Amino acid sequence: MPSLPTPPSPNPDSASFSGGDALGLSGLTPAFSPLYQQIKGLILQSLQSGEWKPGEAIPSEMDLAARFRVSQGTVRKAIDELSAENLVVRRQGKGTFVATHAEQQVQYRFLKLQPDNGDTQSEGPAERTIIDCKRLRASADIARALSLRSGDPVLQVRRVLAFAGVPTILEDLWLPGAPFKGLTAERLSNYHGPMYALFETEFGVRMVRADENIRAVNPDAEQAKLLHVDLKVPLLSVERVAFTYNDTPMELRRGLYRTDTHHYRNALS
Amino acid sequence: MPSLPTPPSPNPDSASFSGGDALGLSGLTPAFSPLYQQIKGLILQSLQSGEWKPGEAIPSEMDLAARFRVSQGTVRKAIDELSAENLVVRRQGKGTFVATHAEQQVQYRFLKLQPDNGDTQSEGPAERTIIDCKRLRASADIARALSLRSGDPVLQVRRVLAFAGVPTILEDLWLPGAPFKGLTAERLSNYHGPMYALFETEFGVRMVRADENIRAVNPDAEQAKLLHVDLKVPLLSVERVAFTYNDTPMELRRGLYRTDTHHYRNALS
DNA sequence: CAGTGGTCTAGACCACACT
DNA sequence: GTGTGGTCTAGACCACTGC
Numbered sequence: 001m002p003s004l005p006t007p008p009s010p011n012p013d014s015a016s017f018s019g020g021d022a023l024g025l026s027g028l029t030p031a032f033s034p035l036y037q038q039i040k041g042l043i044l045q046s047l048q049s050g051e052w053k054p055g056e057a058i059p060s061e062m063d064l065a066a067r068f069r070v071s072q073g074t075v076r077k078a079i080d081e082l083s084a085e086n087l088v089v090r091r092q093g094k095g096t097f098v099a100t101h102a103e104q105q106v107q108y109r110f111l112k113l114q115p116d117n118g119d120t121q122s123e124g125p126a127e128r129t130i131i132d133c134k135r136l137r138a139s140a141d142i143a144r145a146l147s148l149r150s151g152d153p154v155l156q157v158r159r160v161l162a163f164a165g166v167p168t169i170l171e172d173l174w175l176p177g178a179p180f181k182g183l184t185a186e187r188l189s190n191y192h193g194p195m196y197a198l199f200e201t202e203f204g205v206r207m208v209r210a211d212e213n214i215r216a217v218n219p220d221a222e223q224a225k226l227l228h229v230d231l232k233v234p235l236l237s238v239e240r241v242a243f244t245y246n247d248t249p250m251e252l253r254r255g256l257y258r259t260d261t262h263h264y265r266n267a268l269s
Numbered sequence: 270m271p272s273l274p275t276p277p278s279p280n281p282d283s284a285s286f287s288g289g290d291a292l293g294l295s296g297l298t299p300a301f302s303p304l305y306q307q308i309k310g311l312i313l314q315s316l317q318s319g320e321w322k323p324g325e326a327i328p329s330e331m332d333l334a335a336r337f338r339v340s341q342g343t344v345r346k347a348i349d350e351l352s353a354e355n356l357v358v359r360r361q362g363k364g365t366f367v368a369t370h371a372e373q374q375v376q377y378r379f380l381k382l383q384p385d386n387g388d389t390q391s392e393g394p395a396e397r398t399i400i401d402c403k404r405l406r407a408s409a410d411i412a413r414a415l416s417l418r419s420g421d422p423v424l425q426v427r428r429v430l431a432f433a434g435v436p437t438i439l440e441d442l443w444l445p446g447a448p449f450k451g452l453t454a455e456r457l458s459n460y461h462g463p464m465y466a467l468f469e470t471e472f473g474v475r476m477v478r479a480d481e482n483i484r485a486v487n488p489d490a491e492q493a494k495l496l497h498v499d500l501k502v503p504l505l506s507v508e509r510v511a512f513t514y515n516d517t518p519m520e521l522r523r524g525l526y527r528t529d530t531h532h533y534r535n536a537l538s
Numbered sequence: 539c540a541g542t543g544g545t546c547t548a549g550a551c552c553a554c555a556c557t
Numbered sequence: 558g559t560g561t562g563g564t565c566t567a568g569a570c571c572a573c574t575g576c
Contacts, residue, residue: 034545060561071547076562084353086538092562093554110537209538215528216485216503234485234503240537259484266535268379268509269355269478303564329542340566345543361543362573 039068040078047087047098048245054100054200058088061096087208101207102197110196110210110242113169113262123163131226132158133185135177142174145241145252153177157188160226167227168262173253179205196242205250210242214264223256236264308337309347316356316367317514323369323469327357330365356477370476371466379465379479379511382438382531392432400495401427402454404446411443414510414521422446426457429495436496437531442522448474465511474519479511483533492525505533 043064052058061079065072079096082088086109089097101109107125115123138146138154146154154174161169175183180203191198199205217237224231236257244250257264312333321327330348334341348365351357355378358366370378376394384392407415407423415423423443430438444452449472460467468474486506493500505526513519526533 036545057561062561073548074546077545079562090562091555093556093560095561112535112537209536212535212537214483214505214533214535216505216526217528218501218503232487232501234487236483236485236505257485259486264483266381266481266483267478268381268481305564331542342567343565346564348543359543360574362541362575364542364574 036074036077054098057095101194126161129160130185168258170256207242213239305343305346323367326364370463395430398429399454437527439525476511482508
């Protein structure tokens, strides 16, 4: 562990990082991991606790290095990983900022559906219509996806997204009741911007990553009606579980995508 | 640029990297990029030229540092990026190896379809059947996807993949004729392992990344028959363009996936 | 044991942004 | 100019691998 009273020296203690423990937090960190990983964990805790809010700058690398008693390079490597995971954004000359779903060029970071002509700009913003929004008790499968117990209160929302007047996406989504106390159809409707941005500003819930599970299906009668398609039209079924920090699931979303004018795009590497 | 005769010194010349030019290759590299990016480009050239073959180890970081006359840290950062792009695999204590589609735990790196129970192991390897394999002239859309001209020779393959006896994937794929001269249905059938591994060993073509474009569709009569499904069953249409180095497209693949027992899995971050 | 990648430090300078 | 992130170097030591 970095010894606290060691101002300017090769700090041989820091070199023996194995089992090291930044800031002397023995017992809190399981230790036996690289120093920069421990630093990453500490920064993650601060992000999680809301010490720095989405869109705000975090302290400079030098400041963090001083705070954690490590070199700037070690802090840099920690931030490198956080940046690679899209948790923070670096801006040369300005600082490092907490990532947010608002104010980004890409309005919908997790939406991989795009128009066939590829021009996301020309089609303009999606027209959103809240079909339904109510509180109910979680069924078994919803509870499992959200790591709740069957019967726990959840918020269920159904909405349609249209592009150029054509309804293209029908989404049902479920949110755990507790963290989203006070969310209503009206607040969803009045908010202009990505839903995940609203979750950030109003409920302090930041979606960090998500898993999607895709199938081809036919709509049922109600779904077909809402999307203005025939019962026989094949649609993309996209089931998404979105996670906050610590891999905590905070949303289950079941989307039906029309793929006659749009397609789901994915980059493999 | 790193001055050649500068054995042990702070090497202030290397520090002025802007417009630097590793190894004095002025004219070959566009310059005006970070040193480590130039090094990355040089390593990339060696990978591309086949100086190190898939599965082989590349020289150690120290060797490369000496060869390019830069510090180990700079080589490290270049390799870091190549590793992040899956072009190379690091193994502590052993070395850094050229990535390959063979000999990896994940047999099919680019195939995102997996069984609903999630157990890729238990279902065993895919049973492959070549339906068709012939040479013909590229149609307009095939030519465009492969950056060829209409009428250029291409190889067309149709095959079915089955899991546990259930035909699940029907693929049509097109390859540019020139690089794949000598590829026949027989060689495809006799080869055991991922198709991309055969491309590497037999034709020196390494697929490095791919773009996929997904829709929901109904099969035509022939497709339905090959997949043993009804005409009304919705299927996933997955169009993939796979690229070698330099973003050169080398394969167009149109897959039809059954999603009654499997699903397409995607991780967003 | 030697060789490899992995971690950590310290100091220098560059590129960019704001003031 | 000052402060930020970005690049580069040099040297040290740790952890893993295989002889």
